[in-house]
Amino acid sequence: xxxxxxxxxxxxxxxxxxxxxxxxxxxxxxxxxxxxxxxxxxxxxxxxxxxxxxxxxxxxxxxxxxxxxxxxxxxxxxxxxxxxxxxxxxxxxxxxxxxxxxxxxxxxxxxxxxxxxxxxxxxxxxxxxxxxxxxxxxxxxxxxxxxxxxxxxxxxxxxxxxxxxxxxxxxxxxxxxxxxxxxxxxxxxxxxxxxxxxxxxxxxxxxxxxxxxxxxxxxxxxxxxxxxxxxxxxxxxxxxxxxxxxxxxxxxxxxxxxxxxxxxxxxxxxxxxxxxxxxxxxxxxxxxxxxxxxxxxxxxxxxxxxxxxxxxxxxxxxxxxxxxxxxxxxxxxxxxxxxxxxxxxxxxxxxxxxxxxxxxxxxxxxxxxxxxxxxxxxxxx
Numbered sequence: 001x002x003x004x005x006x007x008x009x010x011x012x013x014x015x016x017x018x019x020x021x022x023x024x025x026x027x028x029x030x031x032x033x034x035x036x037x038x039x040x041x042x043x044x045x046x047x048x049x050x051x052x053x054x055x056x057x058x059x060x061x062x063x064x065x066x067x068x069x070x071x072x073x074x075x076x077x078x079x080x081x082x083x084x085x086x087x088x089x090x091x092x093x094x095x096x097x098x099x100x101x102x103x104x105x106x107x108x109x110x111x112x113x114x115x116x117x118x119x120x121x122x123x124x125x126x127x128x129x130x131x132x133x134x135x136x137x138x139x140x141x142x143x144x145x146x147x148x149x150x151x152x153x154x155x156x157x158x159x160x161x162x163x164x165x166x167x168x169x170x171x172x173x174x175x176x177x178x179x180x181x182x183x184x185x186x187x188x189x190x191x192x193x194x195x196x197x198x199x200x201x202x203x204x205x206x207x208x209x210x211x212x213x214x215x216x217x218x219x220x221x222x223x224x225x226x227x228x229x230x231x232x233x234x235x236x237x238x239x240x241x242x243x244x245x246x247x248x249x250x251x252x253x254x255x256x257x258x259x260x261x262x263x264x265x266x267x268x269x270x271x272x273x274x275x276x277x278x279x280x281x282x283x284x285x286x287x288x289x290x291x292x293x294x295x296x297x298x299x300x301x302x303x304x305x306x307x308x309x310x311x312x313x314x315x316x317x318x319x320x321x322x323x324x325x326x327x328x329x330x331x332x333x334x335x336x337x338x339x340x341x342x343x344x345x346x347x348x349x350x351x352x353x354x355x356x357x358x359x360x361x362x363x364x365x366x367x368x369x370x371x372x373x374x375x376x377x378x379x380x381x
Contacts, residue, residue: 057185088138152293180251
């Protein structure tokens with residue numbers, strides 16, 4: 001199998017599993033228990049918190065553990081709105097966000113909040129002047145993702161952070177697709193809240209984190225015990241948290257070299273595909289992108305058909321967000337970038353990972369040229 005869907009999920013690194021196993025087999029105590037057995041688990045959680053903070057470039061008490069990246073996004077949006085309701089109920093986000101943000105915003109809108117959606121250009125990037133024009137005295141939060149999960153396009157987060165700060169608006173960044181993939185520390189972006197997820201960086205499923213800059217007002221979503229400083233009730237997933245910390249530390253240590261290696265493989269695949277398949281295009285090619293991601297349009301074929309045909313050849317890829325699988329509509333991201341529905345429907349996402357090798361790229365190139373040619377011969381698009 002050749003797996004090129006790392007933006008959907010990643011294989012668990014064996015080193016991460018080894019780090020987790022003691023907290024599944026021996027040290028399985030409740031970290032809130034006062035006796036030594038429970039405090040072994042508490043110590044593991046706090047060591048993990050410190051490791052995550054070191055990778056992010058923040059304080060340990062600025063790291064909250066959650067059950068997923070989606071929960072982290074929800075906590076950021078809903079928690080800030082509740083905590084800052086005296087200022088207003090206005091949120092600004094982008095039209096290309098992950099469903100974890102867009103559907104949460106739709107739910108907030110149904111509850112009476114005002115949501116503005118910033119459009120993007122054909123390159124998939126938001127315009128700073130447009131964002132500035134949407135921020136008002138009642139705006140409590142700006143939420144813009146770091147890298148798009150479908151195209152890999154990066155947003156100008158540092159500039160957005162400075163703009164938001166100048167207007168007294170908090171900035172939330174969904175960094176699920178960049179944590180551990182890019183050199184540098186996420187806290188240095190200047191955002192007030194940053195979401196990440198373990199299973200996108202060779203960690204376990206079912207655990208995420210939210211960086212909350214000290215002093216950022218935030219109300220809990222889940223109430224109960226005083227876990228996570230009273231901001232996320234529920235007994236901590238100790239093994240999962242240990243796994244998240246190990247996975248993030250490993251990813252950050254290799255981020256610079258892997259970014260260069262994966263970008264070279266991605267760029268070679270794009271270059272050879274564009275030369276071999278007439279009319280093929282790279283969506284978002286004009287913008288800076290996360291190094292492992294390419295989104296390719298093959299006009300005249302159906303993207304889902306390409307995915308199925310590649311699957312039969314042992315190659316895993318997708319047409320977009322795994323959280324939108326089963327949605328018959330074209331990608332909202334590609335439509336927002338100005339693609340017509342047919343071109344959006346013809347697009348496929350390939351996302352590389354640390355186990356992707358040169359020979360995989362050669363195999364995928366050959367398979368795609370063959371599959372697209374066969375589909376075009378019978379297509380009615």
